[in-house]
Structures are given as structure tokens and as C-alpha cells.
Amino acid sequence: xxxxxxxxxxxxxLASLAGAGYLAGWYFGQGEYPEGTIVSTxxxxxxxxxxxxxxHLPVGYETDPERRYPVIYVLDGSSQDxxxxxxxxxxxxxxxxxxxxVVGIPNVSGEGRQRDYTPPTMATDVDIEDSPRGGAxxxxxxxxxxxxxxxxxxxxxxxERMLAGHSRGGLFVAWSLMADPNLxxxxxAHSPALWRDDMAMAGMLEDYLAAxxxxxxxxxxxxxSKENAEMAGGFSRVRAVLAAKAPEGLRWRADLVPGAVHxxxxxxATPLGFRAYYGDPPQRAGFSETARxxxxxxxx
Numbered sequence: 001x002x003x004x005x006x007x008x009x010x011x012x013x014l015a016s017l018a019g020a021g022y023l024a025g026w027y028f029g030q031g032e033y034p035e036g037t038i039v040s041t042x043x044x045x046x047x048x049x050x051x052x053x054x055x056h057l058p059v060g061y062e063t064d065p066e067r068r069y070p071v072i073y074v075l076d077g078s079s080q081d082x083x084x085x086x087x088x089x090x091x092x093x094x095x096x097x098x099x100x101x102v103v104g105i106p107n108v109s110g111e112g113r114q115r116d117y118t119p120p121t122m123a124t125d126v127d128i129e130d131s132p133r134g135g136a137x138x139x140x141x142x143x144x145x146x147x148x149x150x151x152x153x154x155x156x157x158x159x160e161r162m163l164a165g166h167s168r169g170g171l172f173v174a175w176s177l178m179a180d181p182n183l184x185x186x187x188x189a190h191s192p193a194l195w196r197d198d199m200a201m202a203g204m205l206e207d208y209l210a211a212x213x214x215x216x217x218x219x220x221x222x223x224x225s226k227e228n229a230e231m232a233g234g235f236s237r238v239r240a241v242l243a244a245k246a247p248e249g250l251r252w253r254a255d256l257v258p259g260a261v262h263x264x265x266x267x268x269a270t271p272l273g274f275r276a277y278y279g280d281p282p283q284r285a286g287f288s289e290t291a292r293x294x295x296x297x298x299x300x
Contacts, residue, residue, distance in 0.1 A: 034082060042150055046142040052106045053147065054078060055155070056085035058092065058099030069101045070160035071151060073143065073184075075117065075169035077104025083267045084164060091271060097278040103151055115139075117165070117172040121204075122197045136172050140179055148183075164188040164273075166266040170221075174201055174238070177219060178208045186218040188273045190266040191227060194234030202237040209245035218277050219252040222269035224260030231262065
């Protein structure tokens with residue numbers, strides 16, 4: 001089955017839910033949590049705050065008590081985790097990938113999102129003079145020392161962990177590859193905000209990959225073909241870095257998703273990323289088209 005067929009199949013499933021107002025409400029943070037979502041609160045000593053955690057268990061979890069499952073941690077929980085869970089469930093049901101436990105990590109606020117997903121060498125808001133540096137290092141420590149151990153204690157997990165993020169969350173995903181490469185076996189950065197700080201992330205990745213002789217990991221990056229020129233520039237720059245500097249063992253793919261815009265690219269690209277990781281061998285580059293019809297607004 002081709003990736004286009006996978007995308008179409010998953011798209012039909014997602015569209016049927018969205019048609020009922022289900023996913024649309026969740027993208028904008030409206031409505032109640034989907035039925036079956038396990039909602040809990042974890043007190044973080046690292047962040048000094050309570051963090052909500054959303055867990056979506058796969059079909060069969062309760063009826064097969066001996067089975068263990070990989071886990072994907074999804075940033076911007078309560079929006080991105082819903083479509084991720086639906087796509088994973090559909091693809092598992094038709095045999096394209098194993099069932100997953102999906103863990104959504106909601107943000108505490110807009111300012112908290114900027115703090116958590118911005119690398120410590122970058123300003124949280126490029127439009128404000130003397131903006132504080134990002135706190136991605138503390139958020140990564142929260143994931144590593146608090147959230148992941150809590151999930152692995154409460155649920156039947158395997159050692160396989162994945163991380164997915166959209167926009168500024170995608171920036172965090174890319175940064176985490178350098179900060180703690182072994183924490184996750186696979187990373188999915190959808191519409192990553194790689195333009196920030198004059199595309200500083202591209203330079204950081206280039207230096208890191210050039211100095212790393214081997215890296216046993218998988219990295220997937222996607223961009224909608226109708227996203228703006230700034231987003232496309234950062235995406236193209238990092239794709240070129242990966243093509244030139246990817247060390248032995250690093251499997252990667254970069255897809256330009258036809259017709260997708262910033263808001264929906266995460267949904268559209270998720271089945272493509274899963275298929276690249278679990279099925280079709282990743283190529284050394286994805287599509288080569290340049291983004292067109294760029295909107296004026298700059299995603300943050």
C-alpha cells in the first residue's frame with residue numbers, strides 16, 4: 001500500500017470524525033475529552049506545577065493483560081493527541097503498525113507553551129526585546145525524570161518510546177534529538193518552527209550531526225505545501241543538513257505534504273510518519289517542491 005493510499009484512508013477516518021464536530025472542537029481546545037481518555041494530574045517538582053496527562057489506550061489493552069505496548073508522547077495534548085490516537089488505532093487495525101499507547105501532554109498556558117518548547121539558547125518571543133530564554137531543558141527533564149517513569153510504572157509499556165510535536169512543539173522535537181538522543185527511538189516534527197532565531201536550529205543540528213559518528217534513531221519531519229515561506233525556508237535548510245550530515249544509523253525522512261496548511265499538517269502527516277517508521281524504508285529526502293501560496297501570518 002502506498003503512502004498516498006495510507007493518507008487517503010486515514011484522511012477519510014479523520015474527516016468522518018471532524019464532520020461531526022469532534023476533532024474540530026478539539027483542535028481549538030473546545031469540548032470535553034473523548035470517551036475513554038484517562039485524565040490524570042502529575043505534580044512536577046522540576047517545573048514546580050501540576051501537569052495534566054491524557055492517556056489513550058489501544059483496543060485490546062484490557063483484554064490482553066500480558067501484552068506490552070510502545071508509547072508515543074504527543075505535545076500540545078488535547079489537540080494533537082486526539083488525531084494521533086485515531087490514526088494509530090486505524091493503522092493498527094488494518095495491520096500497518098502495532099497498537100500504541102498515546103500520551104497527550106497539554107500546555108498550562110500560552111506562555112507556558114513558549115517556555116516549554118523553546119530551546120534554552122533561543123528567545124521565547126522574538127518580537128519582545130529582552131525576552132527570556134526558553135525552558136526546553138527543564139521540560140525535557142520533566143519528561144525524562146517524572147512523566148515517562150510515571151507512565152511506565154502505571155501502564156504496560158515496552159522500551160520503545162516516540163515523541164511528536166507540531167509547530168513550536170516540532171522545534172522542541174528537533175532540539176531533543178541533540179539534547180538527549182537516546183530518550184526516544186523515534187521523533188516526529190510536524191511543521192516545526194525551524195525559522196526561529198534566523199534558523200539557528202539548522203546550524204545547531206549541522207554541528208551536532210557532523211560531530212556524531214553514529215546515531216541509532218529515527219527522525220521524521222513534515223511541512224504543508226501551503227505553509228509560508230519562512231516555515232518552508234527553515235524546513236528546506238534542515239532537510240539539506242540531514243542530507244549532507246546524517247551519521248550512520250540515523251534513519252530520516254522529510255515530507256512536503258501536498259495541500260496541507262499549518263493548522264492541519266500534523267493530522268495529514270501523522271499517517272505518513274508512522275508508515276515511514278514502521279513500514280516503507282525512509283529515503284534520504286522527501287518531496288522537493290517549494291511551498292506555494294504562502295499565508296502572510298507567521299506561525300508561532
